[in-house]
Amino acid sequence: MTIETAPKQSWWNRIAHPGQFVAMTQRLLWPLTIITALLFVVGLWFAFFNSPEDYQMGDTVRIMYVHVPSAWLSQFVYAVMAVSALGTLVWRHPMADVSMKAAAPLGATFTVLALFTGSLWGRPTWGTFWEWDGRMTSTLVLLFIYLGIIALWRAFDDQLRAARVIAVFTLVGAVNIPIIKFSVDWWSTLHQPASVFRADGPTMPGSILTPLFVMFFAFTFLFLTLHLKAMHTEVRRRKLMALERQAVQAGVSA
Amino acid sequence: MTGFLAVIGRELHLALRGGGDVLTLVLFFVIIGVVVPFAVGPDQALLARLAPGVVWIAAFLAMLLGLDRLFRADNEDGTLILLRQADLPFAAIVAAKVMAHWLVSALPLIVASPMLAVLLAMDLEAFGRTVLSLLVGTPALAAFGAVGAAITVSIRRGGLIAPVLIAPLCVPVLIFGVGAIATGPGPDQSGPALLFLAALSLMALALAPFAAAFAITSGED
Numbered sequence: 001m002t003i004e005t006a007p008k009q010s011w012w013n014r015i016a017h018p019g020q021f022v023a024m025t026q027r028l029l030w031p032l033t034i035i036t037a038l039l040f041v042v043g044l045w046f047a048f049f050n051s052p053e054d055y056q057m058g059d060t061v062r063i064m065y066v067h068v069p070s071a072w073l074s075q076f077v078y079a080v081m082a083v084s085a086l087g088t089l090v091w092r093h094p095m096a097d098v099s100m101k102a103a104a105p106l107g108a109t110f111t112v113l114a115l116f117t118g119s120l121w122g123r124p125t126w127g128t129f130w131e132w133d134g135r136m137t138s139t140l141v142l143l144f145i146y147l148g149i150i151a152l153w154r155a156f157d158d159q160l161r162a163a164r165v166i167a168v169f170t171l172v173g174a175v176n177i178p179i180i181k182f183s184v185d186w187w188s189t190l191h192q193p194a195s196v197f198r199a200d201g202p203t204m205p206g207s208i209l210t211p212l213f214v215m216f217f218a219f220t221f222l223f224l225t226l227h228l229k230a231m232h233t234e235v236r237r238r239k240l241m242a243l244e245r246q247a248v249q250a251g252v253s254a
Numbered sequence: 255m256t257g258f259l260a261v262i263g264r265e266l267h268l269a270l271r272g273g274g275d276v277l278t279l280v281l282f283f284v285i286i287g288v289v290v291p292f293a294v295g296p297d298q299a300l301l302a303r304l305a306p307g308v309v310w311i312a313a314f315l316a317m318l319l320g321l322d323r324l325f326r327a328d329n330e331d332g333t334l335i336l337l338r339q340a341d342l343p344f345a346a347i348v349a350a351k352v353m354a355h356w357l358v359s360a361l362p363l364i365v366a367s368p369m370l371a372v373l374l375a376m377d378l379e380a381f382g383r384t385v386l387s388l389l390v391g392t393p394a395l396a397a398f399g400a401v402g403a404a405i406t407v408s409i410r411r412g413g414l415i416a417p418v419l420i421a422p423l424c425v426p427v428l429i430f431g432v433g434a435i436a437t438g439p440g441p442d443q444s445g446p447a448l449l450f451l452a453a454l455s456l457m458a459l460a461l462a463p464f465a466a467a468f469a470i471t472s473g474e475d
Contacts, residue, residue, distance in 0.1 A: 089472070144421070144422040147418075148422065151418060152406075155406070155411075156408075161472075164473065165405050165469055165472060166405075168468055169419065171465075172465050175461075179426050179454070180423070180425055180426055183425065183426035183430060183450070184425070184426075187433070
């Protein structure tokens, strides 16, 4: 006679439990870290030693290998937050809350990095640190949206309620970002148009494209690693807060 | 429909009988216009060039400041919970509140804008365009503001955080609002800008009540 066991749960349900989530994804953390480190080693070696100087920009073209991936991540992280917001509102998945909260500071950091490297590059190339051009302005507005979301997370005491409300705001922002982008482009444009992903292929030579793509993956994996780690930290922080509450209550009743 | 009008009527009664809130907002709006010449100098030509932007910034700030009263008082005394029991969908009630909010916080500013026009040395044509762009654009500010107010309604000290959240989202309104006045150099694009502004307002008015109502209901335990 075999004892009937409970049906095996899908991974989707299992990671809904914070402890299970940490246990299951703990094993991913080291491989992710190693892949990120390797990609950075290869990417930086390409960027510094194995790519040509630009015939106009000289060595400053190397700033692009940090700038472009950061700018890509500044938008990708918002997409991660928007998908997590859907997860919070539609499926009420507990880990979606955590993912949303953990992504916000990372997104803000990558946006700052994109703006900072962009202005470092702009100074010798355009002759100014800041220009009110379409892409720069919409990235700046994106930064303020990130900062607003972080401020909102800090303003709430109850994190579960905060998650639902912030998910609504994140989705409102997601609808708005294309409108902001369009309006700012309409307002003023100096930045070069899209040159990597185009219907007729990239307009850059392969010698610059290779390090760019490696750095692109390096930064994306860096985000995935940090995001996972930040989610673990957030789970532990909530656990700690719950334990503290229990301890206080036990102290009161004793 | 009667319920919808009743909510608007209630809001208007509260705003008009509740003391000088409306007048204070208008005063704030005018004071910003008065402060600008002290900051940039009383040069008539410069002021006339800056005037459309100044009027828009004044209206923008005044509307952001007035946001907090949209839902907070009703949330504190429990009216919001009662309103959610009504036959009317909650989004419709929020839409009524947004319209009433526009009537008591944006319309008075537009009525008061001739004062700023005189103070900032605007000519009649620029003033007419400014009033038009304010009339078309402020509903979008009210609608976006309602989302911000709804999101922060359950935070005890949410007064400052709603403007910080909403200001970046309002960038398109400012761009097209000032674009519709078009005093700058280059080809005149005020016509398309006004149409985009109208599109923004209509879209925001149509969608924001749902988002705001959803934020309020999901923010409650």
